[in-house]
Amino acid sequence: MDIFGKIKEKLTNEFIDIVEWLDYTDDTIAHRFERYQNEIKNGAKLIVREGQTAVFVNEGQLADVFTPGTYDLTTQNLPILTTLKGWKYGFNSPFKAEVYFVNTHLFTDEKWGTKNPITLSDDRFGLVEIRAFGTYAFKISDAGKFIVDIVSTDSNFTNFEINEHLKSLIATRFTDTVGEANLPIELYAANTSELSETCREVMKPEFLSVGISLEKFYIENVSMPEDLKKEIFEYSRIDKLDLDKLTKFKTAKAIEAAAKNEGGTAGAGMGMGMGFVLAQQMGGMMTGAPQANIQMGNQQQAGSFPPPMPASVQYFYAVNGTQQGPVSFEQLQALFAGRTINRDSLVWKQGMTSWTALKEVEELKSFLGGSTPPPLPTE
Template structure:
């Protein structure tokens, strides 16, 4: 290349008539306009398209910012740069300045999520862990501040470079927000809209501080361990049920289980005795009128069928801290006579609510009347 060719190339680079940027990507946030030795011709045309902002940097300092439009670059349209350069009477030679084009359109469908579970202290379920993820949208609302604080000297800054910082910021502020919300654990998933708005309000000042506007913030899902989810569902169902009816249902199931139990004689007798009591109580609670109907029916049929045979009363008694029995009335009298039981021995039979000393049971008071002979003297 000859000397004249070199001069021609240098001149062609020095005298740039049009400063513009055509973005062919969908992820570039900021692009530095490249030209030879940062020189721009006086009265060159600056074209800033919709969705762009042009930022002039002079010697590392923020100079002029241009919104969409077409401009002639001279002292009239470069007031700050003119002041920095100290040009009092205009300039005719090319001037040096770095020009950054900033994409100001809305960047949508950016992903965020919690890398680690968030631990919360719930009043009913104790310490629980949740995860969350969603999307957000942002735009550059202060290009000058964004260039100075974030971009620096990067000649092609993409949203991938800023997303890692933004996702960390979101995860931190989201953790603080849900921790301070103090909601019942089951309401986090049911109130994602309200929680999203709250998180957005909390995070917006953080974004604004670096020239970024948080336009939208969405929580798509709040997840928790499967065992906790099942526990919450069970609690929710119980909360909606009539607890009185649930108690009766559980009682009926307990009676059924006791009837199927093939344990020892004493345990089976105890289970049957308690089962009869619970069955009577449950029947009375579930249908208070049923008792009257059942009593009226034998009276109506008294002339045609005999009454049912009376059931023998059996007793259980406590001996050395253990349950014994069941025994009949005469067997218990014999035990009293040989001093296996005494007046203070706790006894129980069907229909009694609690264990009671023998001397307080009406039909057993006959044991104390002196009708039994004293022990044979040795």
């Protein structure tokens, strides 16, 4: 290049009259205005578009910050930079300063997740492990603080660079929040909305400390090991069942198991005994009041109506050191047949002075077998 070309390039690049940044990307958070060997002319125009903030930095010190608009760069519009430069009476020569444009629009659909399982303590299931993932949205709320604390001298700062830091912060605060929530383990997946809002409120101050506003935070899923899921589902089902229904369910299962063992006399006897109990229970459920009234009327007409039934005796029993009941004689028999209780299980009824082993209670000895029913009456 000849001497005239160099002079022309120097004159062309000597001053910059317009300071602006057109963002053609969707992931840039901060961009440093490039001006290789250039100076900004006194009176140059600064154009800050919507969704942007312009930050002037002088030798590592934060100077002036401009929101959207068009400005003439003079001592009146650069009061802090003027003070830092020592321009007491204005200036007419070009000046040097680093200019950063910061995107202030909302960055959405950012992903987060726990890298390792979170260990929690549950009253019923002991120590359990969960994982979680979701999305969040943020924007730059204090461009000056963000440039000084995060961007520093990076000429083109993207959301990829800040996301690793933010995801680590989110995972740490999420772990603290769920640990302090002390919810039953099955409620974490059922209360993601409430938990998401709580986590956002906890994290907001730390985001703001570096000039970032956490606008949205969502927990999309809380997962746990499959064996823990099965335990929770089983516990939930049992918790919804009352004792009577549970007894009938176990009795039906025992009958089904006994029916498969047709070759064993003991199994056949157990099946017959439990079948008798279940037939009584099912008959009581399926027979409606109108049908019962018809039968009673027929018996009265035939002169064979039995006397009133005595009051049913109610029994209490112990399982794993915990009192259960009360249940009727038939229900207790079904519990014995289904092996929920055994001959050594403690039982008690009104009139007994203390808990007694089932095998020692006279009317319950029939559960143990060896009794033969009387012959059927002949017509």
